[in-house]
Amino acid sequence: MNRADARKRIERLSREIQEHDQRYYGEDRPTISDADYDVLLRELTALETEFPNLKLPDSPTLRVGSAMRTAFKKVPHVAPMTSLDSLMAADDVREFDARVRKGLELDAVEYWAEPKFDGLSIELVYEDGVFVRGSTRGNGEVGEDITENLRTIRSIPLRLRKRAAGEPKAPVTAGTISVRGEALIPRMEFEQVNKQLIEAGDEPFANARNAAAGTVRQLDPRITASRGLSFYAYEMVFAHAGLFAEHAPETQQQATEVLRAWGFLVERSARLCAGLDDVFAFHAALEARRETLEFEIDGAVIKVNRRDWQHTLGARSRSPRWAVAYKFPPRVEITRVLDIVVQVGRTGKLTPVAQLEPVNVSGVTVARATLHNQDEVTRKDVRVGDTVRVRRAGDVIPEVVEVIVDRRPRGTEPFTMPAKCPVCGAPVQREGAYHLCTNGLACPAQLEGHIHHFVSRGAMDIVGLGGKTVRQLLDLKLVRDIADLYHLTPIDLASLEGFAEKSIDNLMAALEASKRPRLDRFLYALGIEHVGGTVAGLLAEHYRGIEPLYEADLEALQEIHGIGPEVAEAVHRFFSSPRTRKVLDRLFQAGVRPQVPAKPRGPQPLAGEIMVFTGSLETMTRPEAQRRAESAGARIASVITRRVTLVVAGPGAGSKLDEAARLGLTVIDERQFLKRVAG
Ligand code: IVH
Numbered sequence: 243m244n245r246a247d248a249r250k251r252i253e254r255l256s257r258e259i260q261e262h263d264q265r266y267y268g269e270d271r272p273t274i275s276d277a278d279y280d281v282l283l284r285e286l287t288a289l290e291t292e293f294p295n296l297k298l299p300d301s302p303t304l305r306v307g308s309a310m311r312t313a314f315k316k317v318p319h320v321a322p323m324t325s326l327d328s329l330m331a332a333d334d335v336r337e338f339d340a341r342v343r344k345g346l347e348l349d350a351v352e353y354w355a356e357p358k359f360d361g362l363s364i365e366l367v368y369e370d371g372v373f374v375r376g377s378t379r380g381n382g383e384v385g386e387d388i389t390e391n392l393r394t395i396r397s398i399p400l401r402l403r404k405r406a407a408g409e410p411k412a413p414v415t416a417g418t419i420s421v422r423g424e425a426l427i428p429r430m431e432f433e434q435v436n437k438q439l440i441e442a443g444d445e446p447f448a449n450a451r452n453a454a455a456g457t458v459r460q461l462d463p464r465i466t467a468s469r470g471l472s473f474y475a476y477e478m479v480f481a482h483a484g485l486f487a488e489h490a491p492e493t494q495q496q497a498t499e500v501l502r503a504w505g506f507l508v509e510r511s512a513r514l515c516a517g518l519d520d521v522f523a524f525h526a527a528l529e530a531r532r533e534t535l536e537f538e539i540d541g542a543v544i545k546v547n548r549r550d551w552q553h554t555l556g557a558r559s560r561s562p563r564w565a566v567a568y569k570f571p572p573r574v575e576i577t578r579v580l581d582i583v584v585q586v587g588r589t590g591k592l593t594p595v596a597q598l599e600p601v602n603v604s605g606v607t608v609a610r611a612t613l614h615n616q617d618e619v620t621r622k623d624v625r626v627g628d629t630v631r632v633r634r635a636g637d638v639i640p641e642v643v644e645v646i647v648d649r650r651p652r653g654t655e656p657f658t659m660p661a662k663c664p665v666c667g668a669p670v671q672r673e674g675a676y677h678l679c680t681n682g683l684a685c686p687a688q689l690e691g692h693i694h695h696f697v698s699r700g701a702m703d704i705v706g707l708g709g710k711t712v713r714q715l716l717d718l719k720l721v722r723d724i725a726d727l728y729h730l731t732p733i734d735l736a737s738l739e740g741f742a743e744k745s746i747d748n749l750m751a752a753l754e755a756s757k758r759p760r761l762d763r764f765l766y767a768l769g770i771e772h773v774g775g776t777v778a779g780l781l782a783e784h785y786r787g788i789e790p791l792y793e794a795d796l797e798a799l800q801e802i803h804g805i806g807p808e809v810a811e812a813v814h815r816f817f818s819s820p821r822t823r824k825v826l827d828r829l830f831q832a833g834v835r836p837q838v839p840a841k842p843r844g845p846q847p848l849a850g851e852i853m854v855f856t857g858s859l860e861t862m863t864r865p866e867a868q869r870r871a872e873s874a875g876a877r878i879a880s881v882i883t884r885r886v887t888l889v890v891a892g893p894g895a896g897s898k899l900d901e902a903a904r905l906g907l908t909v910i911d912e913r914q915f916l917k918r919v920a921g
Pocket residue numbers: 324325326327356357358359360361362363364424476477543562565567
């Protein structure tokens with residue numbers, strides 16, 4: 243490849259990977275499989291090695307983890323959380339072993355082999371034995387503070403156990419100790435969560451890992467608590483004592499014993515391997531048991547057992563030299579596409595789904611596979627009649643990997659999205675990668691999904707309004723919008739199948755009980771495009787009522803830290819619609835009163851200020867400064883507009899400072915800022 247082509251390809255790959263990162267980590271909704279992602283990342287890494295000067299300053303290969311949401315506070319890790327190199331082939335594992343032995347100048351090395359959990363890596367920090375903080379991996383250096391959510395996981399000890407009776411060595415718990423491990427959602431729980439999501443008209447999680455990620459990052463810890471997560475520990479770091487302090491375990495095996503003694507769950511199938519043969523045997527046995535385990539695993543992790551040798555081998559930027567992930571081959575089978583149907587979701591999004599000739603993919607019958615969107619179908623050129631490879635990569639929603647073009651029958655046609663909604667017949671409009679039904683809540687598919695979402699837990703939480711009841715209410719035209727729910731009478735309910743006096747009373751009581759939702763839940767329940775729990779929380783906190791939202795213009799909405807132009811646009815469109823207002827009025831008429839929690843107390847020396855930070859700070863990070871400004875009552879904006887009242891500028895401030903000067907805004911430096919927050 244020549245330089246110009248390489249430049250283009252590198253730019254394209256970097257952008258593409260960043261988008262996937264955002265979908266994966268930011269939205270928990272990946273649109274490609276891990277394997278396809280790895281292919282992109284590998285191609286980029288190879289090109290960057292060949293043309294180092296073309297590597298972009300923000301190349302996705304530079305980071306270990308990825309983009310983070312804004313809603314959680316960011317916290318640095320006790321020590322970086324690295325990733326592991328993934329190997330698929332036995333020969334690659336042999337090479338790994340050869341490199342290790344060469345590095346240590348030894349003929350044989352003992353390995354500690356464990357299952358590779360397919361969850362979310364977490365750091366837990368203990369101070370003198372007490373759990374003080376927990377975070378996601380984030381970008382490897384800094385993660386998201388999810389302490390409150392983690393506290394709800396029963397397998398996370400809130401205090402490290404000292405010595406239990408009969409145990410030989412009392413593990414020391416003094417100082418700062420970081421315990422690493424994986425938050426997982428057991429299969430059974432996962433199926434349950436997805437069932438509930440589907441019932442609520444939401445999209446299910448694609449796999450258990452996404453479900454775990456989505457669950458530990460819930461803004462409402464009660465939701466985390468309700469989902470039965472487990473935490474398996476596999477690693478520890480002593481921050482102050484130093485890894486090789488006397489009390490530190492000498493081997494990985496001992497480390498797991500200490501973790502168990504402290505009170506953590508540690509996977510019991512881990513084994514000491516005398517050499518490569520044992521490693522291969524472990525891997526094979528684990529794969530055979532894979533489907534019987536309580537949770538998803540996607541391979542084995544092979545670690546040099548002696549910790550001093552680990553230290554000798556050290557690490558590269560993304561991964562240690564003393565450990566690798568030895569993955570299982572993907573679960574792929576071949577089958578035929580019988581049809582491609584198009585489903586319509588709550589937001590009107592059309593999703594093409596391949597109906598397959600049922601095929602058994604390692605123990606699970608697969609009859610459908612999502613094709614995501616038109617671009618995906620076009621890229622893979624999947625057609626009705628095609629023979630395809632389907633994969634289940636720890637995913638419940640299997641996917642079509644590729645078409646076996648040689649086996650394509652004559653006369654097939656490329657797939658195109660319908661011009662009309664398959665449910666209501668309204669015109670379909672394309673927005674970015676997606677096709678949308680334009681009929682809004684007049685489309686029965688959208689209305690049904692909308693109502694499911696409205697009544698679901700986390701939203702209005704109306705117990706007893708299950709899928710069947712909603713269907714009947716819609717079929718009998720007793721409900722045409724969400725407000726109608728609160729205008730239902732016992733007589734209406736009596737006309738539903740299976741509704742006797744008791745169930746009527748219960749549902750009426752549940753409706754009544756749901757009339758005082760928290761404002762953020764109410765906003766979330768409305769099902770405004772792009773408004774999930776996080777954005778609803780931001781809006782509720784900022785506006786503290788529905789009325790001010792009617793008034794909010796686009797500019798004002800965008801000034802809220804964490805709300806971008808797309809979201810602002812959707813919120814603005816929603817509240818300016820006369821139809822929406824009518825529905826809201828009827829909800830309020832029926833006695834629905836969203837509740838606004840009391841404002842946090844404490845001095846608010848910056849109350850009423852709208853602030854922008856630009857340039858660097860010396861005594862604290864920008865997020866820290868913004869948090870302090872917010873708790874002092876300020877609101878943080880990300881762009882300079884006339885409404886901004888205070889700009890904090892540090893070294894390196896650029897166009898924002900110019901813009902502030904042009905508008906004649908008050909600009910202060912870090913020192914003055916510190917004085918003002920202090921009050
Ligand atoms: S040890 C420096 N052990 O896999 C090595 N990691 O792809 C630290 N993982 O980020 C990791 N099971 O989240 C280790 N038994 C296990 C694991 C494991 C799953 C995850 C971990 C890591 C990722 C790397």
